[in-house]
Amino acid sequence: xxxxxxxxxxxxxxxxxxxxxxxxxxxxxxxxxxxxxxxxxxxxxxxxxxxxxxxxxxxxxxxxxxxxxxxxxxxxxxxxxxxxxxxxxxxxxxxxxxxxxxxxxxxxxxxxxxxxxxxxxxxxxxxxxxxxxxxxxxxxxxxxxxxxxxxxxxxxxxxxxxxxxxxxxxxxxxxxxxxxxxxxxxxxxxxxxxxxxxxxxxxxxxxxxxxxxxxxxxxxxxxxxxxxxxxxxxxxxxxxxxxxxxxxxxxxxxxxxxxxxxxxxxxxxxxxxxxxxxxxxxxxxxxxxxxxxxxxxxxxxxxxxxx
Amino acid sequence: xxxxxxxxxxxxxxxxxxxxxxxxxxxxxxxxxxxxxxxxxxxxxxxxxxxxxxxxxxxxxxxxxxxxxxxxxxxxxxxxxxxxxxxxxxxxxxxxxxxxxxxxxxxxxxxxxxxxxxxxxxxxxxxxxxxxxxxxxxxxxxxxxxxxxxxxxxxxxxxxxxxxxxxxxxxxxxxxxxxxxxxxxxxxxxxxxxxxxxxxxxxxxxxxxxxxxxxxxxxxxxxxxxxxxxxxxx
Numbered sequence: 001x002x003x004x005x006x007x008x009x010x011x012x013x014x015x016x017x018x019x020x021x022x023x024x025x026x027x028x029x030x031x032x033x034x035x036x037x038x039x040x041x042x043x044x045x046x047x048x049x050x051x052x053x054x055x056x057x058x059x060x061x062x063x064x065x066x067x068x069x070x071x072x073x074x075x076x077x078x079x080x081x082x083x084x085x086x087x088x089x090x091x092x093x094x095x096x097x098x099x100x101x102x103x104x105x106x107x108x109x110x111x112x113x114x115x116x117x118x119x120x121x122x123x124x125x126x127x128x129x130x131x132x133x134x135x136x137x138x139x140x141x142x143x144x145x146x147x148x149x150x151x152x153x154x155x156x157x158x159x160x161x162x163x164x165x166x167x168x169x170x171x172x173x174x175x176x177x178x179x180x181x182x183x184x185x186x187x188x189x190x191x192x193x194x195x196x197x198x199x200x201x202x203x204x205x206x207x208x209x210x211x212x213x214x215x216x217x218x219x220x221x222x223x224x225x226x227x228x229x230x231x232x233x234x235x236x237x238x239x240x241x242x243x244x245x246x247x248x249x250x251x252x253x254x255x256x257x258x259x260x261x262x263x264x265x266x267x268x269x270x271x272x273x274x275x276x277x278x279x280x281x282x283x284x285x286x287x288x289x290x291x292x293x294x295x296x297x298x299x300x301x302x303x304x305x306x307x
Numbered sequence: 308x309x310x311x312x313x314x315x316x317x318x319x320x321x322x323x324x325x326x327x328x329x330x331x332x333x334x335x336x337x338x339x340x341x342x343x344x345x346x347x348x349x350x351x352x353x354x355x356x357x358x359x360x361x362x363x364x365x366x367x368x369x370x371x372x373x374x375x376x377x378x379x380x381x382x383x384x385x386x387x388x389x390x391x392x393x394x395x396x397x398x399x400x401x402x403x404x405x406x407x408x409x410x411x412x413x414x415x416x417x418x419x420x421x422x423x424x425x426x427x428x429x430x431x432x433x434x435x436x437x438x439x440x441x442x443x444x445x446x447x448x449x450x451x452x453x454x455x456x457x458x459x460x461x462x463x464x465x466x467x468x469x470x471x472x473x474x475x476x477x478x479x480x481x482x483x484x485x486x487x488x489x490x491x492x493x494x495x496x497x498x499x500x501x502x503x504x505x506x507x508x509x510x511x512x513x514x515x516x517x518x519x520x521x522x523x524x525x526x527x528x529x530x531x532x533x534x535x536x537x538x539x540x541x
Contacts, residue, residue, distance in 0.1 A: 130496070175405050177395050183357055185392040189381035189458065255365035 007264035013148045015154035015256020021233030022211035022248040024203030030243040037106040040230015041113035046075040046211025051221040075208035076244035083204030117223040229283045235287040241300025308332040314363035316349045323349040325517035338504035341514035347497040355387035386460035390450040396440025407457030424453040431453035445476030
């Protein structure tokens with residue numbers, strides 16, 4: 001029972017990060033029908049930029065909360081600039097091309113970002129300076145660090161804010177309208193190019209924050225870290241129903257919990273043959289199962305009403 | 308108000324509209340009739356900015372607007388109700404209307420426009436919180452018209468408002484067309500139901516395989532033997 005509670009808490013924290021990254025996948029898919037495989041690497045760039053910012057600022061003796069805010073801000077600026085440029089240069093010219101063309105382009109951009117990061121930061125793991133003293137909170141037999149609690153609460157606040165924004169704001173409504181029928185949205189006076197660019201702004205900014213959270217959580221950054229994170233977030237988006245924003249939140253949290261619980265018990269279940277280092281299996285097991293059993297995901301719409 | 312000269316529209320290499328001239332004066336109600344595939348919808352799409360014409364010119368309010376995107380034309384008061392209604396299925400009725408008012412900034416005026424839309428179509432008021440995709444075809448057409456009026460158009464392009472509707476609904480829609488015209492909105496109406504269109508409008512154009520073959524005032528067209536034979540089923 002203690003393992004269960006502990007792994008549940010760990011899973012929710014991890015899942016909230018997956019959910020943030022999954023939002024970027026699902027929003028772009030919703031509006032362009034494109035799986036933006038470069039999104040995981042945008043998150044990686046956010047992680048490495050914030051890591052460098054923390055290293056520099058912490059060395060200069062800036063107080064920790066200020067360091068975090070500045071690092072997050074720097075990551076957001078870089079990621080938003082990257083995301084918007086990628087859309088403008090790589091995806092927009094292919095807007096009316098067959099679907100395979102932008103997909104392959106996305107994979108190309110992903111590789112480009114990885115090796116650009118390798119050039120800038122090198123191929124070794126980079127350690128995050130420990131700038132927050134870990135204090136522990138105990139809830140229902142599970143230990144939770146203040147860092148974990150902060151990550152989870154901040155992620156929830158961002159997700160709630162985004163859902164509210166899409167539901168209630170003028171821009172959010174225009175995004176949903178563009179997603180459902182871009183030509184008619186244009187007839188209403190919506191500049192759909194701007195709306196699409198804004199979708200990349202939102203996704204990249206949220207991805208940047210997720211990147212900062214990852215390096216804070218694991219204490220390490222690496223040029224290839226966006227690959228696995230991206231695949232898992234993509235899995236989370238598919239699990240929730242790709243294109244559905246609330247689904248991405250649900251899928252992310254669920255995937256985090258599944259992965260955490262499974263890696264907590266895998267040793268016992270297999271008599272020690274497989275250890276928790278096999279945790280990555282579960283995300284992809286989930287992906288395969290969803291695609292076989294319910295390809296539209298938990299909250300996905302039927303494709304029929306996308307007239 | 309609208310002056311079209313030698314307009315050509317093509318899909319790939321195939322010309323759908325082959326150099327037409329068309330004029331609409333302020334306050335007029337003009338019909339564009341013709342068979343399926345005559346190029347009526349392509350013409351409207353070019354006028355509303357959804358399609359870039361390959362040749363020719365479009366002047367609106369004495370300004371050249373050839374090739375301008377739809378979102379800019381809406382701001383100048385040129386709106387269109389697209390073929391097949393084009394409501395946003397997973398937005399509520401009220402949200403669809405709010406999208407119609409996207410270019411409007413005055414909150415009190417927008418609220419007044421909402422009231423006007425709900426008075427014009429009480430059915431929409433009953434269903435304001437319902438997803439538009441769940442409405443019947445006739446209700447969706449009402450919503451599409453009400454939504455287009457939310458941007459306070461001066462020139463409204465209507466593409467096949469009667470398509471697929473029950474006769475009683477067609478009657479209601481055309482009643483609204485007349486009411487909107489009476490408010491001073493200029494309209495260009497594309498219709499397959501030629502009789503209804505010519506009865507409603509002041510003037511008409513007849514389109515056949517991408518060209519305009521006849522244009523006259525509506526009453527004269529209705530007595531034209533060619534039109535009677537081809538479009539009025541006599």
